[in-house]
Amino acid sequence: xxxxxxxxxxxxxxxxxxxxxxxxxxxxxxxxxxxxxxxxxxxxxxxxxxxxxxxxxxxxxxxxxxxxxxxxxxxxxxxxxxxxxxxxxxxxxxxxxxxxxxxxxxxxxxxxxxxxxxxxxxxxxxxxxxxxxxxxxxxxxxxxxxxxxxxxxxxxxxxxxxxxxxxxxxxxxxxxxxxxxxxxxxxxxxxxxxxxxxxxxxxxxxxxxxxxxxxxxxxxxxxxxxxxxxxxxxxxxxxxxxxxxxxxxxxxxxxxxxxxxxxxxxxxxxxx
Amino acid sequence: xxxxxxxxxxxxxxxxxxxxxxxxxxxxxxxxxxxxxxxxxxxxxxxxxxxxxxxxxxxxxxxxxxxxxxxxxxxxxxxxxxxxxxxxxxxxxxxxxxxxxxxxxxxxxxxxxxxxxxxxxxxxxxxxxxxxxxxxxxxxxxxxxxxxxxxxxxxxxxxxxxxxxxxxxxxxxxxxxxxxxxxxxxxxxxxxxxxxxxxxxxxxxxxxxxxxxxxxxxxxxxxxxxxxxxxxxxxxxxxxxxxxxxxxxxxxxxxxxxxxxxxxxxxxxxxxxxxxxxxxxxxxxxxxxxx
Numbered sequence: 001x002x003x004x005x006x007x008x009x010x011x012x013x014x015x016x017x018x019x020x021x022x023x024x025x026x027x028x029x030x031x032x033x034x035x036x037x038x039x040x041x042x043x044x045x046x047x048x049x050x051x052x053x054x055x056x057x058x059x060x061x062x063x064x065x066x067x068x069x070x071x072x073x074x075x076x077x078x079x080x081x082x083x084x085x086x087x088x089x090x091x092x093x094x095x096x097x098x099x100x101x102x103x104x105x106x107x108x109x110x111x112x113x114x115x116x117x118x119x120x121x122x123x124x125x126x127x128x129x130x131x132x133x134x135x136x137x138x139x140x141x142x143x144x145x146x147x148x149x150x151x152x153x154x155x156x157x158x159x160x161x162x163x164x165x166x167x168x169x170x171x172x173x174x175x176x177x178x179x180x181x182x183x184x185x186x187x188x189x190x191x192x193x194x195x196x197x198x199x200x201x202x203x204x205x206x207x208x209x210x211x212x213x214x215x216x217x218x219x220x221x222x223x224x225x226x227x228x229x230x231x232x233x234x235x236x237x238x239x240x241x242x243x244x245x246x247x248x249x250x251x252x253x254x255x256x257x258x259x260x261x262x263x264x265x266x267x268x269x270x271x272x
Numbered sequence: 273x274x275x276x277x278x279x280x281x282x283x284x285x286x287x288x289x290x291x292x293x294x295x296x297x298x299x300x301x302x303x304x305x306x307x308x309x310x311x312x313x314x315x316x317x318x319x320x321x322x323x324x325x326x327x328x329x330x331x332x333x334x335x336x337x338x339x340x341x342x343x344x345x346x347x348x349x350x351x352x353x354x355x356x357x358x359x360x361x362x363x364x365x366x367x368x369x370x371x372x373x374x375x376x377x378x379x380x381x382x383x384x385x386x387x388x389x390x391x392x393x394x395x396x397x398x399x400x401x402x403x404x405x406x407x408x409x410x411x412x413x414x415x416x417x418x419x420x421x422x423x424x425x426x427x428x429x430x431x432x433x434x435x436x437x438x439x440x441x442x443x444x445x446x447x448x449x450x451x452x453x454x455x456x457x458x459x460x461x462x463x464x465x466x467x468x469x470x471x472x473x474x475x476x477x478x479x480x481x482x483x484x485x486x487x488x489x490x491x492x493x494x495x496x497x498x499x500x501x502x503x504x505x506x507x508x509x510x511x512x513x514x515x516x517x518x519x520x521x522x523x524x525x526x527x528x529x530x531x532x533x534x535x536x537x538x539x540x541x542x543x544x545x546x547x548x549x550x551x552x553x554x555x556x557x558x559x560x561x562x563x
Contacts, residue, residue: 008369012381015366019388019442022399025409029402038407082282089279098279101286103552107493109500109544111517112537115524116293119534123296139289142282154559171274192390200392203502203521217394224394224507228402236395243390251383 023240030233047234057235060219064199067130067215071137072194078138079145079194080187084175086146087153105143113140114207121208128210136208137198144197145190152186185254192250196243294541301534302327312530331535341536344514345543351430351505351515352498355437359494360487362438363445367486368479370446371453382450389443397436397507404432404508428510436504441497445490452486453479485558492551500540516540 004012030048034041051057082102089095105113117136118128126132156179164174180187202217209215223232303312335341370381388396403409404427411423426432456479464474480487502517509515516536524533 004369004373007365008372011365012369012373015362015369015442016384018362018439019385022396022403022439023388023391025402026395026399038402038405038409038412078282078285081278082286085279085282089275092279094283098283098286099556100552101290103555104548105290107496107544107548107551109497109502109517109540111500111502111520112297112541113293115520115533115537116297117289119296119300119530120289120293135289139285142285146282196390200394202394206521206525217392220394220398224398224401228398228405232398236392236398239395240391243392244387247383247387247390 027237030237047230051231051234060214060216064216067133068195068198071134071198072191075138075142075194076145076191079142080149082146083150086150102143102146105140110203114204118207129213132208136204141194141197144193148190149186152183297534297537301538303531305531331531344516344519347514348499348516352495355434356491356495359438359445367446367449370450385443385446432508433505436508437498441494444493448489449486452483456482488554496547
């Protein structure tokens, strides 16, 4: 077995300390009794209580979750379709433009996407609200979904799908019964990615949201600009906890399904 | 027919909600400001000929007369470039150590790199306010160790912006480099050493060129979004930190000058087209190499 050199151990330790210390401090100080955020005055959960009594935060959280569920679901469907087209459809008119429109939003500055979508919605006469945020989030997160799903589709053995077609499935059945179960882990992680991207978005939502549709990041933004507050520390801790649990659960599920797939393959080999 | 529908649905969606909006931005950047909603003229309601007639390059000329704008573009380029290099120097050793780690650790290490990326961007930037401020943890720590006698001013300077960009974009740098290094065959290094290279020369002549694609992808993934960054300079930077994303946001929300904001966006997009096209080429080349 290889052993890590001192240099490698040092860079891993420093690197992960750099990545995790800021969040760790945030979590520790969310349990601080003092309103002064850098002076420790004993353990307390009062900021969590105050957060849960704050109507504005709760309604913003609810709007954010609704938007995230809707946009990530539509984005997963569209993104999976787009990935399928990119990998399997071969040549068609405007293919370069299509793949360009998939990759460009991944790196496009949010201020430009936000501004351009707002101008579109105003041009169409759409009232700014939950619908416009969902449309905006779907558009950029479907591109992330299609990148995640297409990386799985590339390694997918197409002869399996052809076998299903030979055995009498139509194209949709072949996709649903053969392709989809195999690419499911990528589709699920695409959905999760779209969901967190939507939860997280401040800039695009600032452009396309109306007064009745304040999302959580917009609410956080307006209080963070005034400085560090223990309520925001508490809220951040809750969000970090939810994401951590979600990511660990998702990776355990995909690990288990990988193990099961391996077992299936072994049984198949033995019976063959 | 079904193939047509499969292509048409995502295609139409992206055309309508990605490409058409850019054309609208371009059109409005050529319009005049008006004190109405929407605050620009002419609009679609005025008919097609009026829509075309009222357009000119006035707003772009305006951008060249006020030196705020070109200073903002230049300083965004500078900040994005320097922080991309810093991210590379911080990220490469981490990616290298991950690729050298025993096989059974790698999945865990990879998850530890990805986890912060799933956590809210806003919160990760916010966390640094409490660390970098004058009474923040960093200054408290440095004062306690006796390394400094007066607190350092870091928050609201460009240094804080660099730290913020390196911190939030680090996973984007680590992952592509790690992916490239992990595929590398160790025997190549051994061969180089057998042939008389020192470890450092072997690293420079073998490891670096083999991880080139990862380095390029990582640098683009940091540089392009950093150039238009808004949240980091607004929260961590000071009044002296000029970045074009911030200028655009303020032009739009505070000055309500939509035509000028659109012109700022058009120029930013023109600057970005080159790195975006290069990035896409690199990705395609890699995808073809893997297939």
